[in-house]
Amino acid sequence: MSLTKYSVIGQSVPRVDGIRKATGQSVYADDFTLPRMLYGKLLGSRRPHARILSIDTSKAKAMPGVKAIVTGEDLPVKYGILPVSEDEYPLEVDRVRFVGDPIVAVAAVDEMTAEEAVRAIEVKYEDLPTSFEISEGLAAVGETSRIHDYGPHDNVHKQINLEFGDLDSGFDAADQVFDNTYFYSGSNHLALEQHSAVAQYGADSKLTLWSSTQTPHYVHKALASVLKIPASRIRVIATPVGGGFGGKSDPFPHEFCAAKLSMLTGRPVKITLTREEVFYAHRGRHPVLMNVKLGVKNDGSITALDFQSFVDGGAYGSYGVASTYYTGALQTVTYKIPAYRFRGVRVFTNKPPCGPKRGHGTPQPRYALEVHLDRVANALGIDPAAYRKSILVDEYSMTVNHMRVTSCGLGECIEKVTEGSDFNSLRGALPVGKGVGLAVGSYLSGAGLPIYWNKMPHTSVDLKIDRGGGVTAKCMQIDIGQGSDSVLAMTVAEILGITPADVNLICADTDTTPIDLGAYSSRVTFMMGNAAIEAAEKLRKKLFEAVAEELHISERALSEGTESLQSAAGQIVHMVNGVPTGKSSSFLRAVKLAESKFGQLSSTGSFTPQALRGPYKGSGVGPTPAYSYSAAVAKVSVDRETGIVTPEKLWVAHDIGRAINPILARGQIEGSVYMALGEIFMEEQAFRKGQHQFPSMLDYKTPTFLEMPSVESYLIETNDAEGPFGAKEVGQGPLLPIPPAIANAVYDAIGARIDELPITPEKVLAALALQEKGKFPQVGPNKFPDYQWPTPVKIDPVWYDQPPEQWVETRRRDRSKC
Amino acid sequence: MLRLPPFRHLRPNNVSEAAEALADHPGESMVIAGGTDLIPNLKRRQFDASVLVGLSHLPELQTISDNGEIGIGAGVSLRNIAAEKAVVKSATALVEAVQQVANPQIQRQGTIGGNLCVDTRCNYYNQTHEWRESIGFCMKREGDICLVAPGSSKCWAVTSSDAAPALMALGASVILVGPDGERSIPVSALYQDDGIAYLTKKPDEILSRILIPKNDGLKSTYRKVRRRGSFDFPVLGVAASLSMDGNKVSAAQLVLGAVHTHPVSVEVAQLLLGRTLTDDRLLAVADAAFKAATPLDNTDLMYAWRKKMVRVEVRRAFQDLATRAN
Amino acid sequence: MKHSTFQAPLPAERLHVRVNGESYEIVAPVNKTLLEILREDLGLTGTKHGCELGECGTCTVLIDGDPMLSCLVLPVEVQGHEILTIEGLAEGGRPHELQVAFAELGAAQCGYCTPGMMMSSKALLDSNSHPTTEEIKEYLAGNLCRCTGYLQILEAVDSAAKKLHSSQQDADRGNTPESTTQGTGIR
Numbered sequence A: 001m002s003l004t005k006y007s008v009i010g011q012s013v014p015r016v017d018g019i020r021k022a023t024g025q026s027v028y029a030d031d032f033t034l035p036r037m038l039y040g041k042l043l044g045s046r047r048p049h050a051r052i053l054s055i056d057t058s059k060a061k062a063m064p065g066v067k068a069i070v071t072g073e074d075l076p077v078k079y080g081i082l083p084v085s086e087d088e089y090p091l092e093v094d095r096v097r098f099v100g101d102p103i104v105a106v107a108a109v110d111e112m113t114a115e116e117a118v119r120a121i122e123v124k125y126e127d128l129p130t131s132f133e134i135s136e137g138l139a140a141v142g143e144t145s146r147i148h149d150y151g152p153h154d155n156v157h158k159q160i161n162l163e164f165g166d167l168d169s170g171f172d173a174a175d176q177v178f179d180n181t182y183f184y185s186g187s188n189h190l191a192l193e194q195h196s197a198v199a200q201y202g203a204d205s206k207l208t209l210w211s212s213t214q215t216p217h218y219v220h221k222a223l224a225s226v227l228k229i230p231a232s233r234i235r236v237i238a239t240p241v242g243g244g245f246g247g248k249s250d251p252f253p254h255e256f257c258a259a260k261l262s263m264l265t266g267r268p269v270k271i272t273l274t275r276e277e278v279f280y281a282h283r284g285r286h287p288v289l290m291n292v293k294l295g296v297k298n299d300g301s302i303t304a305l306d307f308q309s310f311v312d313g314g315a316y317g318s319y320g321v322a323s324t325y326y327t328g329a330l331q332t333v334t335y336k337i338p339a340y341r342f343r344g345v346r347v348f349t350n351k352p353p354c355g356p357k358r359g360h361g362t363p364q365p366r367y368a369l370e371v372h373l374d375r376v377a378n379a380l381g382i383d384p385a386a387y388r389k390s391i392l393v394d395e396y397s398m399t400v401n402h403m404r405v406t407s408c409g410l411g412e413c414i415e416k417v418t419e420g421s422d423f424n425s426l427r428g429a430l431p432v433g434k435g436v437g438l439a440v441g442s443y444l445s446g447a448g449l450p451i452y453w454n455k456m457p458h459t460s461v462d463l464k465i466d467r468g469g470g471v472t473a474k475c476m477q478i479d480i481g482q483g484s485d486s487v488l489a490m491t492v493a494e495i496l497g498i499t500p501a502d503v504n505l506i507c508a509d510t511d512t513t514p515i516d517l518g519a520y521s522s523r524v525t526f527m528m529g530n531a532a533i534e535a536a537e538k539l540r541k542k543l544f545e546a547v548a549e550e551l552h553i554s555e556r557a558l559s560e561g562t563e564s565l566q567s568a569a570g571q572i573v574h575m576v577n578g579v580p581t582g583k584s585s586s587f588l589r590a591v592k593l594a595e596s597k598f599g600q601l602s603s604t605g606s607f608t609p610q611a612l613r614g615p616y617k618g619s620g621v622g623p624t625p626a627y628s629y630s631a632a633v634a635k636v637s638v639d640r641e642t643g644i645v646t647p648e649k650l651w652v653a654h655d656i657g658r659a660i661n662p663i664l665a666r667g668q669i670e671g672s673v674y675m676a677l678g679e680i681f682m683e684e685q686a687f688r689k690g691q692h693q694f695p696s697m698l699d700y701k702t703p704t705f706l707e708m709p710s711v712e713s714y715l716i717e718t719n720d721a722e723g724p725f726g727a728k729e730v731g732q733g734p735l736l737p738i739p740p741a742i743a744n745a746v747y748d749a750i751g752a753r754i755d756e757l758p759i760t761p762e763k764v765l766a767a768l769a770l771q772e773k774g775k776f777p778q779v780g781p782n783k784f785p786d787y788q789w790p791t792p793v794k795i796d797p798v799w800y801d802q803p804p805e806q807w808v809e810t811r812r813r814d815r816s817k818c
Numbered sequence B: 001m002l003r004l005p006p007f008r009h010l011r012p013n014n015v016s017e018a019a020e021a022l023a024d025h026p027g028e029s030m031v032i033a034g035g036t037d038l039i040p041n042l043k044r045r046q047f048d049a050s051v052l053v054g055l056s057h058l059p060e061l062q063t064i065s066d067n068g069e070i071g072i073g074a075g076v077s078l079r080n081i082a083a084e085k086a087v088v089k090s091a092t093a094l095v096e097a098v099q100q101v102a103n104p105q106i107q108r109q110g111t112i113g114g115n116l117c118v119d120t121r122c123n124y125y126n127q128t129h130e131w132r133e134s135i136g137f138c139m140k141r142e143g144d145i146c147l148v149a150p151g152s153s154k155c156w157a158v159t160s161s162d163a164a165p166a167l168m169a170l171g172a173s174v175i176l177v178g179p180d181g182e183r184s185i186p187v188s189a190l191y192q193d194d195g196i197a198y199l200t201k202k203p204d205e206i207l208s209r210i211l212i213p214k215n216d217g218l219k220s221t222y223r224k225v226r227r228r229g230s231f232d233f234p235v236l237g238v239a240a241s242l243s244m245d246g247n248k249v250s251a252a253q254l255v256l257g258a259v260h261t262h263p264v265s266v267e268v269a270q271l272l273l274g275r276t277l278t279d280d281r282l283l284a285v286a287d288a289a290f291k292a293a294t295p296l297d298n299t300d301l302m303y304a305w306r307k308k309m310v311r312v313e314v315r316r317a318f319q320d321l322a323t324r325a326n
Numbered sequence C: 001m002k003h004s005t006f007q008a009p010l011p012a013e014r015l016h017v018r019v020n021g022e023s024y025e026i027v028a029p030v031n032k033t034l035l036e037i038l039r040e041d042l043g044l045t046g047t048k049h050g051c052e053l054g055e056c057g058t059c060t061v062l063i064d065g066d067p068m069l070s071c072l073v074l075p076v077e078v079q080g081h082e083i084l085t086i087e088g089l090a091e092g093g094r095p096h097e098l099q100v101a102f103a104e105l106g107a108a109q110c111g112y113c114t115p116g117m118m119m120s121s122k123a124l125l126d127s128n129s130h131p132t133t134e135e136i137k138e139y140l141a142g143n144l145c146r147c148t149g150y151l152q153i154l155e156a157v158d159s160a161a162k163k164l165h166s167s168q169q170d171a172d173r174g175n176t177p178e179s180t181t182q183g184t185g186i187r
C-alpha cells in the first residue's frame, strides 16, 4: 500500500517546544514566583498504619514566618481519580495508611521556615495491624484493621472473574497445557521534575492553580468537589510537565493544600515535593503476581488461556481498578484465543499507592505471556518468531473478550526485527553466555471510555485565524515531553497548508481551552489529532469557498471533483484533473477573503470514540479506537561468574499506523526501551516494614547513559482507518515487548528462566547454581495464592473469526488534498 | 527543595589556622572541601555542624609534587589526580579508583582528602531525618541500636571510599595537621573498626597531604563493583598491587573496600611472595579475601552476592596484574 | 553591576558572584546553595533540580568551564570564579549549536534534564572537539534523563560537534552515533 504524501505530516521537523527547552526558557511549575508568594510543606505520616490520636501544631503556629496551617479537618472531602474508589483525603483525617501519607500542610514566608515548622508539629499515633504483601492483603483481618472499609472483603479492593467462551472445552481440546507463575515488580516513574503546584486565590474569589499535571481537567473537577467552590471559579493551568509517565495523572494532596492555604492567607502558595515525597506520592507500576495456564495443540495453536493476576495496590485506589482490569484485557489482541478466563484481585497494602505507569497494567501480563509462549515454542520445537506469526490475530476482527481489532501490523513488526537482528540464525547458535530473545506487545491509542461516565467529547480543538495569517490552536492537552504540542501544530499546518511555526498554541488551561481529558492511555495523538483535523478542515472549507468565489471556480466543479483546490506551502492552488492551472491565492489573501465573507474565522473540532464496550462489567477497560503493535528482539550477554546481564542491542519495530513526526516517534521508542531496561534490571520499589527503603535517586537505581545499549527502530505504517492521517500511538506500546524479550534472550544465553523481575545478578547466579546441580534453572515465585474466587461472569464471544461488514467497509481515512 | 541547615562558614588563611578553627569550635565544626559528601549529608540532617571550615581556597592543598615520592595535596580534585602524568605512571590503582568515583561532575568537585574522609554509609543512615525517625533511629545518629545487625553493639556502616583501598595497596601515607603540629601515618592507620568513629584522625586534625612511594616495578589496579557505571558508591572495591621478579612475586598487596567498616587488608604476602602466580595460588588468594570480607545487608545489591564477588574480582584483579607485569 | 537582596532570618553574607559574564552582588544566607541562589536570588530558573543531593545531574552548571552540581556548591566558595548557566549559552541571542542540535534532533523531550545535559555537553565539546561515542557517553554519564533513552542526545552532541568544527573535520574516528533507524518514513 502506498501512503499519501503530506507536506508536514511524516516529516522529522523539530518539535515546536524544542528550542525553548534547549535554551532553558520553558517555565515549569517550580520556576515561577508570584508577588507575596508563600511556600508550603506537607507533613507525612511516620507510621505505615495508624490512627491519628492528636496533632499538635501550636509550636509551628507560633514560629515567626508561619502564615497558615491546615489539617484533615479543613478539607474533609474524599476524592479519587476513579469514581468507584474515592478513598483519599487531601490530608488524612483520622487514620494514616502508609509512611508518607500527608497529614498537615503549612504555609510560610519561605521554604526553610515551612520545613522547620513541619518539624515542630507533633503527631501522636496508635499503631494498627499492618499488611504489606499481597498474601497479607488476602488474609483475613479484623474490621478495625482493614485499610479501607470498602471492597469485597478484608483488604481486597477489587476482584474480577470473567470467562469468555468455553474454557473447559478449550482445555479439553488442548494437546498440552503449560502452567507457570510470574512476578513483575513495582517501580516508580522517577520523572526528573518533582511535582509542583502554585495556587492563587484572588480577592475576586477565583482560584487559579498552576500545576505540573498530566490531567488538568480531572484536577479541576477534584478541586471543585474538595474545596466546595464552583468549578466555574477555578482555573487549572498545567505547566510544562518535566516528565510524567503516568506519575502526574492523579489529583494530589499538594494541589489541594496549596489551594486551601492560598484561600486562607489570600496569598499565592507554592508547594514543590521533595524527591522523597515523590516516592511517597508514587502511583507507579503495580507489582503483580501472575499465573498463566495455556492450552495448546501440538502445532501451537491456542485452545484456551486461563490468566490470574494478584495486584499489589498500595494504600489507595487511584487508577487501581482499571489497572487490575488491564492486567487481563489485552492478552487477546495479539493472538487468537478462542476461550479465555481472566481472574484478578487488587489488594490494599500499607505502602505508597500504585497507579498508572507507562503501559498501565499491561507490561506485567505481557511479560508473563511472552515468556510463557517462549516456553511453549521451545517445548514444541517451533521457532518462536514463526510460532507467534502462526497464531496472530486477524486484522479487523473481534477478540473473545469483545475487543475490536482494526489495523494490525504485528506480523510485519516481527519480520522487521527478526530480519534486522538476524534472529533466526543467531538463536541457539551464539556462544554460551550470549543470546537473543523475541517478544511482542500491543497497546491502546486512547482508552475508549472516559474516566467518569459521560457522553461528551474526549477532546476538542478550537482554531482561530488572525488577519495576519497566524493560526491559534487551543486544546486542553498538555505536552509532557511526548510531543503532543508538535502533533497539534503539525496537524493544523498540514490541513491548512502552512508551516507549524505559523500555528500558535494555547494549551492545558481550563479557562481558555476546550476539553481534553489529559495525557494518559496514549490518547492524545489519536483523539486530539482527529479533533484538530476536523477543526482545520472546517476552516479550510471556508477558505476554499472564499478563494473559489474570487477565482471564479464553479462550486459544482468542485463538488463533482472535476476541479479542486489544494492548500500547501502557504498557497491555495487551483487544479484540474490533478494539474495546477496557475490560478492560486496566497494563504494570507485567502484569510482576508474568507474573513470578509464569513466574519471572524474560527472553528471547533471534537472527537468522541465510538462506543465499543462489550456486554459485561469491566468491558470499558481495554477497548480503544486502535491498537498499536510492537515486536522486539534483544541481544544480551551474561557473565556466568557474576550473573551480570548486559543488553547489547535491541531491535524494535512498532506499528504506529503513520508516523506524524518520525524523529519524535523514534524518541518515544528509545525512551520506552530505556524505561523498560530500568524495570528489568534494577528499578524496584523495596520496602522494610512498609517503609520505602530507597526514596532517593542514588539508591533507587535507574540506568545512566552507560547502561543504554544501541537500539534499531523500525516504524511500521499500517495507515489506520480511523487514526489522524492513519496514526496510532507510540508513547507506551514499545515498552511492552522489551522485558520479555530480554528474559527470553537470557534463556537463549544460559538456558535459565528468570520468571521474576528485576533480573538481578543474584537471581541469575541462583539459576546457574540449580543448573549445576542438574536441576531446571528457574528463578521465580514459588507460591501462588489459592483464592476463593467469586462465581465467574460468563460472556459469549461474538463475531469471532467473522469480521463484521461495517469494519471492512470502514472508510479509510487517507486524506488526499481535497 | 532540600536545603542546608544554617551554619557559619570560615575561611582560614592556611592549614594550621584551619586546624585551630576546628579546635576553637569543638564538637560543632567540620571541614568542608569539595562538599560532595558533606552537603548531602547535612541536607539530610545526618549530623549537625554549625561551623564549616572551608579549605577550597587554600593553594597549599592544591599541589602535586613528584620527587622521590608523589605528594598530592588533600584539596586536589579527583579529576586532576587522574590527569597528572606522574600519578598515572606510578599509581594506576589510584587513577582507576578516582575515575570510578560517582560521576564526572563529582570527580571535578570532590577532593582526594574528602574522599579519604568520606563518611561511612548505610541504607539506614543515608536518609532524611524524617525517614530515620519513621523507621527508628539507629546508633550512628540519635538512636541506640543497629538496624542492620540488631544484636550488635557497634555500628556496621560501610567504608565507601574508592581511593582508600587503592592508596593502601600502594603503601601510601597521609599527613595530618593539628593545632599542635603535624604527623604522618600510613593510610591504613587512618581507619578503625567502628562505623561511627571510622577515622583515627582527631576532630581538629586536617588531612593535608597524601604521599605515595614510587616503585617502578609495582603494578596496581582497582576494580569496583557497583550497579551502574556512574553515580554509584562501591559495593565492593578491590585494590591490588604486584611486583614480579622474573616469574616470582616480589611484592603484593590486596585491600578490599566496601565490605566492612574500614578498608580490609588481606594478608597475601605469605601466599604469594617468592612464588609464581599459578591458578591454584590465585584461588587461595581469592579464598583468603573471601574470608576477610564481611558485607552486611546495608548497601545496594544482596550481601551474599557481594561476598561471592570478592572471589571473582580478586582473581580477576591479579590475573590482570600478572598480564600487565609481563 | 546588578543588585538583589534577600530578607533572611539566617546569618546572611554579602557575596560577589560572576554568572554568565555578569557580576552580581547579593546578600544571602551562607547556607543557600548555588542552585538556590541562581534560581531564587538571580531569577535564573533555567537551571533545574531533581534531587538536590548530587544524585541526578539536573542542576549541572559550569564553573570555570568544568561541569559541577550546583546543588552541592556553596556560593561563598565560588566567588571569583566564572559560572555559566544555560541562560549564558546563547551568544548575542543566537542559540549555541548544541541548543540547535538538541531542539532539532529530539534530544529534549520533557526538557527537564536538558539544561544540565546541555552544560555537560558544552564542557565536553570545549575540552574535546571530536568526541567519540564512548567519550560522549562517559562525559554525560552524570546526567540522568528519564525520557529519551539518551540516544538522541548522543546524536545531538555528535552533530553539534561536527557542525562546530565542520571546517576541520577529520572523517574517520569512529564517532558515528549508535542509534539508527531504518524502515518506513525515517530520514
Ligand SMILES: Cc1cc2nc3c(=O)[nH]c(=O)nc-3n(C[C@H](O)[C@H](O)[C@H](O)COP(=O)(O)OP(=O)(O)OC[C@H]3O[C@@H](n4cnc5c(N)ncnc54)[C@H](O)[C@@H]3O)c2cc1C
Binding pocket: A698, B030, B031, B032, B033, B034, B035, B036, B037, B038, B039, B040, B055, B074, B075, B078, B100, B101, B102, B103, B106, B109, B110, B111, B112, B113, B114, B115, B116, B117, B118, B119, B160, B161, B162, B163, B205, B206, B207, B208, B231, B232, B233, B234, C053, C054, C055
Ligand atoms: C551521588 C554521589 C555519589 C558518590 N559516589 C562516590 C563513590 O563512588 N566513591 C566515593 O569514594 N565517593 C563517592 N561519593 C562521595 C564523595 O563525593 C567523594 O568521596 C568525594 O571525593 C569527597 O570529597 P569532597 O572534597 O567533596 O569531601 P567533602 O564532602 O568536602 O568532605 C567529606 C568529609 O571529609 C572531611 N574532610 C574533607 N577534607 C578534609 C581534609 N582535608 N581533612 C580532614 N577532613 C576532611 C569533611 O569534613 C567531611 O566529613 C559520592 C557522592 C555523591 C553525592
Ligand code: SF4
Binding pocket: B121, B122, B123, B124, B125, B138, B139, B140, B141, B145, B146, B147, B148, B149, B154, B155, B156, B157, B195, B298
Ligand atoms: S550499621 Fe547499624 S548502626 Fe550503623 S548506620 Fe547502619 S543501622 Fe545504623
Ligand code: FES
Binding pocket: C048, C049, C050, C051, C052, C053, C054, C055, C056, C057, C058, C059, C060, C069, C070, C071, C072
Ligand atoms: S539536583 Fe540532582 S544533582 Fe543537583
Ligand code: FES
Binding pocket: A192, A242, A243, A481, C107, C108, C109, C110, C111, C112, C113, C114, C144, C145, C146, C147, C148
Ligand atoms: S528530556 Fe525529560 S528527562 Fe531528559
